[in-house]
Amino acid sequence: MSNFQDFLSQGYEVIRELGRNREGGRVVYLAQKSGEPSQKVVIKQFQFAKGGGWSDFKPIEREMQVLEGLNHKGIPKYLGMFETDDSYCILQEYKNAKTLAEPRTFDFDQVKQIAISILEILIYLQKRNQPIIHRDIKPENILVDDELNVYLIDFGFARIGGGEIATSSVFGAGTFGFMPPEQIYNKGLSEATDLYGLGATLIALLTGTKSIVMDTLIDEGKINFKHLVPKLSLRFIGWLEKMVEPKLKDRYPNAETALKELLPLYVIRYPSVEISPSSLNFVATRLGEKITQTITITNSTPETILVGEWSVKPHPNDPPHSPDSHAWISFSPKEIKENNSEVKVTVDTSKLIAQGDGGRELLFISNAISDELIKIKVTTAPLPLEVKRLPNTEIVLLASSVVIAILVNYFSKDIAYGLSNVDIVANSLGRTLSWEQLARGIMYIPVVAIIWGIAGLLISASSMSEGNGFIAGAMWGGGMTICYFLVITIAKLIPIFSTFNILKVLAVFTLITFTIFISKGNRFYSAFLTFLAVIFGAGLGLNAVLFTNLSMMVGTILSGCILAFTLIHPYWKFYREISNYRNLEQHLIKP
DSSP: OOOSOOOGGGTEEEEEEEEEETTTTEEEEEEEETTEEEEEEEEEEEEOOTTOOHHHHHHHHHHHHHHHTOOOTTSOOEEEEEEOSSEEEEEEEOOOOEETTSOOOOOHHHHHHHHHHHHHHHHHHHTSSSOEEOOOOSGGGEEEOTTOOEEEOOOTTOEETTOOOOHHHHHHSSOTTTSOHHHHTTOOOOTTHHHHHHHHHHHHHHHTOOGGGGGGGEETTEEOOGGGOTTBOHHHHHHHHHHTOSSGGGSOSSHHHHHHHHTTOOSBOOOOOEEESSEEEEEOSSTTOEEEEEEEEEOOOTTOOOOEEEEEOOOTTSOOOOTTOOSSEEEESSEEOSSEEEEEEEEEGGGBOTTOEEEEEEEEEESSSSOEEEEEEEEOOOOSOOOOOOOHHHHHHHHHHHHHHHHHHHHOHHHHHHHHOHHHIIIIIHHHSOHHHHHHHHTHHHHHHHHHHHHHHHHHTSTTOOSOHHHHHHHHHHHHHHHHHHHHHHHHHOTTSOHHHHHHHHHHHHHHHHHHHHHTOGGGHHHHHHHHHHHHHHHHHHHHHOSSOHHHHHHHHHHHHHHHHHHHHHHHHHHHHHHHHHHHTTTSBOO
């Protein structure tokens, strides 16, 4: 059984309740004519309190009086009235539409169209022989259907003509937040009175403010809403501000004037965003440095104000952060509310690992059509570590010394055969060589010294070398050749000495000597490399002539390993120091 009011005796069946005003004793129903389901009507029932008098009936009479003479597509038609035992009921045309108080989304052009439709209704009301002032324009009293047809309802507080209204009537009419001051204080109404209610309704619609809290936007008598609608064009904001001016004389004089001013306006006009430069490159020259660069932001679109905020787009290397803050990138100012501004972007490299290279994206979210992304590149200061780096040119020169040494030994076959078997040298070569042959062989000494000296000079010519490579190479080349002939001479004079043992002692002594030089710093680094290079090259040259000398092959491999270790060791040591340093930077961020 239905709990709705029974209107069967009046010929109507209630379908559902549309609304209720408990304080005013008013209930609105959707009904249909008995036996005719297609004929739907709205029944507005006014229930009187016990002992109620003529004052209870006056709003009903006023609404009937207003509605009877109205004929406009934007106002539901008056169909009649009837009485029940405890109420009066007004019948109106039913419109399948929702009020603006119900949550819905309208785009800005649709809001403008709703404003135009209401203004056209107000123009109709204001141009009657006896102008009508609605006095209660608010979202609950405006219906909008799916086709954007607009209807103005609830004329219970309307005033016809220019007659005075009792103060008690004024206080009962309207809704705070939508009533202009002259209506609240009964200072005389005009055609501009309803414009205030319409302007407030549009502001509520554009800002998403509910009717019951509309008064919270009022500050010192004015509705403060600009900060809530940054995308509206300045001229449309100005139009709205004039609609809701507290002083009657400052508003548009009537709905016709307001409509004329509204029609050419853009409700929304997006600002443009021009950012210069389009990218930033931060390069730190010292550890912990803070680097600041400036971005210029301009908006050249008329009638708009650029409003936006800077943030850093999330990055997997960064710790979690809110849009309001970032671990090592900051903005000054962070928020923009003007069309020409400069923003300082500061990168704090003290929060970043040393010798890092990376980038981030800066995000500018604004009231423009799209957000802007600015890419920045960040390079932090080098590690506070030093390494003996071998330039590419020096590697080429070092390889050249190896080649020269190979060629020298390959073409000096007398020396090659003499060194091929130290036992033969000790047992027979030292005895069989004549003093004339030894003298002729000594002539090789300056040639070999010069050639190996050139190899040392090539290495010392690079930017890293500090010593005299030519002298070092010449001393080594000439010295070792002298030692060779000295060994043969000793073997000739004193056969008891083993050439093999003498060469071993000389090699060990030479290695120890150069090791001592190396321990003193970089001065002898290139000379030591020259020494290793010519030893390795000599071994390759000798093995190119003598394929079966095992001791020579072992010596070549050994000298090559020492050369490789000498070249690699500084880098290995450097990267080990880097690893230790990185362990100390575990709390820092990779750029």
